[in-house]
Amino acid sequence: MRNLDTLVDGIERTAAIFLAAITALMFVSVFLRYLFSWSIPDSYDFMRLVLGVVILWGLASVSYHGEHITVELLWGFLPSAARRALDVLATAVTLIAMGFFAWMMGSKVLSTRTDNVLTYDLQLPVWIYYLVAWIGLAAAVLLLTVRLGRLIMRTDLSEETHPIRTAE
Numbered sequence: 001m002r003n004l005d006t007l008v009d010g011i012e013r014t015a016a017i018f019l020a021a022i023t024a025l026m027f028v029s030v031f032l033r034y035l036f037s038w039s040i041p042d043s044y045d046f047m048r049l050v051l052g053v054v055i056l057w058g059l060a061s062v063s064y065h066g067e068h069i070t071v072e073l074l075w076g077f078l079p080s081a082a083r084r085a086l087d088v089l090a091t092a093v094t095l096i097a098m099g100f101f102a103w104m105m106g107s108k109v110l111s112t113r114t115d116n117v118l119t120y121d122l123q124l125p126v127w128i129y130y131l132v133a134w135i136g137l138a139a140a141v142l143l144l145t146v147r148l149g150r151l152i153m154r155t156d157l158s159e160e161t162h163p164i165r166t167a168e
Helices: 002-036 043-065 080-115 127-153 156-161
Strands: none
Touching: 002 043, 002 127, 043 080, 043 127, 080 127
């Protein structure tokens, strides 16, 4: 359990570091462009590629904690056992979709490497960014698997992850 918490914390910190890098690069890039009419080579490509990394690494954390956007029209009216069954079904469907996504992203990493796709200015290989994004996606699949196992084994997890929120 402690190792899993350490893994999740590491995933969240990694996503935060990448997000901070994008923010800093964007600030410096805009500053240089407007004040000195100069741009950082490949800054657009770098920001675009790292944004994909941030999204997929963040998806791993969100999937594990169950903090993604949900529609709870039916869930709130169901009894506890039906809520748990619906949570198990929804998590299983999400896991299957995420598994296919990870599989296809893995093939995209390989094809991008084989095709030797490079950034425009600095001619950096793009497949490395895709690989880092795929690692985040693989972490999402792993953490969704853990979440599904916990939902199946424990009945109290369902109530913890979906508190009914009201607008106050």
